[in-house]
Amino acid sequence: xxxxxxxxxxxxxxxxxxxxxxxxxxxxxxxxxxxxxxxxxxxxxxxxxxxxxxxxxxxxxxxxxxxxxxxxxxxxxxxxxxxxxxxxxxxxxxxxxxxxxxxxxxxxxxxxxxxxxxxxxxxxxxxxxxxxxxxxxxxxxxxxxxxxxxxxxxxxxxxxxxxxxxxxxxxxxxxxxxxxxxxxxxxxxxxxxxxxxxxxxxxxxxxxxxxxxxxxxxxxxxxxxxxxxxxxxxxxxxxxxxxxxxxxxxxxxxxxxxxxxxxxxxxxxxxxxxxxxxxxxxxxxxxxxxxxxxxxxxxxxxxxxxxxxxxxxxxxxxxxxxxxxxxxxxxxxxxxxxxxxxxxxxxxxxxxxxxxxx
Amino acid sequence: xxxxxxxxxxxxxxxxxxxxxxxxxxxxxxxxxxxxxxxxxxxxxxxxxxxxxxxxxxxxxxxxxxxxxxxxxxxxxxxxxxxxxxxxxxxxxxxxxxxxxxxxxxxxxxxxxxxxxxxxxxxxxxxxxxxxxxxxxxxxxxxxxxxxxxxxxxxxxxxxxxxxxxxxxxxxxxxxxxxxxxxxxxxxxxxxxxxxxxxxxxxxxxxxxxxxxxxxxxxxxxxxxxxxxxxxxxxxxxxxxxxxxxxxxxxxxxxxxxxxxxxxxxxxxxxxxxxxxxxxxxxxxxxxxxxxxxxxxxxxxxxxxxxxxxxxxxxxxxxxxxxxxxxxxxxxxxxxxxxxxxxxxxxxxxxxxxxxxx
Numbered sequence: 076x077x078x079x080x081x082x083x084x085x086x087x088x089x090x091x092x093x094x095x096x097x098x099x100x101x102x103x104x105x106x107x108x109x110x111x112x113x114x115x116x117x118x119x120x121x122x123x124x125x126x127x128x129x130x131x132x133x134x135x136x137x138x139x140x141x142x143x144x145x146x147x148x149x150x151x152x153x154x155x156x157x158x159x160x161x162x163x164x165x166x167x168x169x170x171x172x173x174x175x176x177x178x179x180x181x182x183x184x185x186x187x188x189x190x191x192x193x194x195x196x197x198x199x200x201x202x203x204x205x206x207x208x209x210x211x212x213x214x215x216x217x218x219x220x221x222x223x224x225x226x227x228x229x230x231x232x233x234x235x236x237x238x239x240x241x242x243x244x245x246x247x248x249x250x251x252x253x254x255x256x257x258x259x260x261x262x263x264x265x266x267x268x269x270x271x272x273x274x275x276x277x278x279x280x281x282x283x284x285x286x287x288x289x290x291x292x293x294x295x296x297x298x299x300x301x302x303x304x305x306x307x308x309x310x311x312x313x314x315x316x317x318x319x320x321x322x323x324x325x326x327x328x329x330x331x332x333x334x335x336x337x338x339x340x341x342x343x344x345x346x347x348x349x350x351x352x353x354x355x356x357x358x359x360x361x362x363x364x365x366x367x368x369x370x371x372x373x374x375x376x377x378x379x380x381x382x383x384x385x386x387x388x389x390x391x392x393x394x395x396x397x398x399x400x401x402x403x404x405x406x407x408x409x410x411x412x413x414x415x416x417x418x419x420x421x422x423x424x425x426x427x428x429x430x431x432x433x
Numbered sequence: 434x435x436x437x438x439x440x441x442x443x444x445x446x447x448x449x450x451x452x453x454x455x456x457x458x459x460x461x462x463x464x465x466x467x468x469x470x471x472x473x474x475x476x477x478x479x480x481x482x483x484x485x486x487x488x489x490x491x492x493x494x495x496x497x498x499x500x501x502x503x504x505x506x507x508x509x510x511x512x513x514x515x516x517x518x519x520x521x522x523x524x525x526x527x528x529x530x531x532x533x534x535x536x537x538x539x540x541x542x543x544x545x546x547x548x549x550x551x552x553x554x555x556x557x558x559x560x561x562x563x564x565x566x567x568x569x570x571x572x573x574x575x576x577x578x579x580x581x582x583x584x585x586x587x588x589x590x591x592x593x594x595x596x597x598x599x600x601x602x603x604x605x606x607x608x609x610x611x612x613x614x615x616x617x618x619x620x621x622x623x624x625x626x627x628x629x630x631x632x633x634x635x636x637x638x639x640x641x642x643x644x645x646x647x648x649x650x651x652x653x654x655x656x657x658x659x660x661x662x663x664x665x666x667x668x669x670x671x672x673x674x675x676x677x678x679x680x681x682x683x684x685x686x687x688x689x690x691x692x693x694x695x696x697x698x699x700x701x702x703x704x705x706x707x708x709x710x711x712x713x714x715x716x717x718x719x720x721x722x723x724x725x726x727x728x729x730x731x732x733x734x735x736x737x738x739x740x741x742x743x744x745x746x747x748x749x750x751x752x753x754x755x756x757x758x759x760x761x762x763x764x765x766x767x768x769x770x771x772x773x774x775x776x777x778x779x780x781x782x783x784x785x786x787x788x789x790x791x
Contacts, residue, residue: 100581100582101492101580101581101582102580102581102582104491104492104579108491126491127491128488128489128490128491129488129489129490129491130486130487130488131486131487131489132486132487133462133466133484133485133486133487133592133594134459134462134571134594134596137495137496138495138501138573138575138628139501139503139571139573139628139631140628140631140632140635141499141501141627141628141629141631141632142632142635143496143497143499143632145497176636177632177635177636178635178636178639211581213492213497213581215496215497217496221462222459222460223458223459223460223569223571223596224458224459224460224601225631225634225635225638225664225665226635226638227635227639234491236491236492238492238581243582255620256620256621257618257619257620257621258618258621259618259621260615260616260617260618260619260621260633260654261615261618261654261655262613262614262615262654263614263615263616263617263618263621263633263654264629264632264633269499269629269632269633270496270497270498270499270628270629270632271499271622271627271628271629271630271632271633272629273497273498273499273583274498274499274500274501274535274622274627274628274629275618275621275622275627275629276583277498277500277535277536277583277584277585278534278535278536280583280584281536281585296618296619296620296621296654296655297619297654297655306583307583
């Protein structure tokens, strides 16, 4: 393993940390963080530090031109003695796709793994152990070069912070179809996890909440008909017992949970269709009763049933308020693996190597 | 004027500052900066501080979801005793359009003006005085709330930093038509000055440079035919002595220099057409000799002639390597006003109030 400098303040930060009763999602930050910096064409030694403010130059590229990417993954310790990460390899691979899209350097595999494993190991005592809870890990990288020209930076910080968390959205969701705004352009950054996608989505999310809905459903930015995803979650529907999800179009994020659910469904003999899904067809199929379930999925939310799809014209299309049989079956199968009750038949769980522990 | 706290380190920072021989653009940072913070639904007292690193929480929205906007404007002191700003009201108005698009609070006019005027006043001795040089001012605002949920922040920092600068791009430019990537989506953030637009553009800019060109020319994200803008610059062409520029489409940045050139051209009895401009028509008109000039404009670059338009198929369309008569006339008329030689007939120059000086 690469050498890592453990800051003298880490032991005190761990000792001083207290877990509150209510966790929420992404609000309580774990007491340590990992940082590795890139400069002069190479990655330098990594540090494990107490969680705290970063010193960033006011002219750093990240603050002006949003040269920033991130990932989200979870460490579980519900029915396990020791923590385990869910499919970190997928996040590492995707993070480097995002890095390339924004002209940032690749993150070597050993740095990425050291980062998520070390933070998990040091925070093992703070991983909550009720079903649905986990340590949410947030790897991110941004351009630090202080220079106002519009060009890729020559220096970067890669960090991992973490948050002991509940599930992001519990209960069913009311989802509003976004007919005007787009999340990302064709030939844009929709398939990568870059900050600008989320900034662009805030206006629609705020309007959605003001209308009494929970999430925006985005359509293809060019044809404005085909379903893409929710903000940070992929979309699934069930018709006649079969699972349908939008095919990856080049502007949809290839979700780790999406991929896992497709594999699980196939293993459970549920037919899966990855295909272009027209929103008007879907709404008609909900109305006619052919579509019996819809749900969103993602690392933060796991599987969230959609109880209402609202259209811009004010029409609402209702589905059962409780998870349907397919959503329930898939969610349970996934959680059984993540939380350590089921057999890890796909080899998805990644233990923390002993040398990562303090 | 609002009260402002001047940090005790400011005098030393000013005294220690030295101007190098070569300035470049946006590389040399002025020794002071302005900050005003928004929290609990209000703006707090402003500070003038020595230029230096900001303390930013690792979970701040700006580092993950790119909730960040910026502006660019210039203070001139070429043929003037005292510094003057060019049309700061336009930047203030546009910055608030960007703020609303990203669900950020409006910046009150008195804070914005205090910021750009105070930084200019304190840096007056460092404003270079050769034609084309200026103090480039960079107002920017970003979300500081440390919370990983995808939602607008409840706290913000608004800053102004500055850079004594040369013109961004001198000489003529070779421009490559981007037929694949998009800069911003329909219903996206193309008309606002938000970080994510620039991050998304880096890949194309890098490919453009690798092919021996200087800038990317972006087309409409949906029809892929109509000219939008270059990265951070608007586009103009001259045909039979008349000026043509793409009409603001909702995904083009409404440039201050663009607006100024249109007003100047009309005052000089040059006919101006703001209209949709098809790239294929334009290329044919360059080939036939009907289009005799093309140029880009922007705050940083002022007016830059385009000598070559390259297409994705490898074809190149050549224009004169030196500024044509219309570009030259407009550039000179604009610089005469900015640099203090010509009459300020449009009331564009904004002096610095005496109370802003140290």
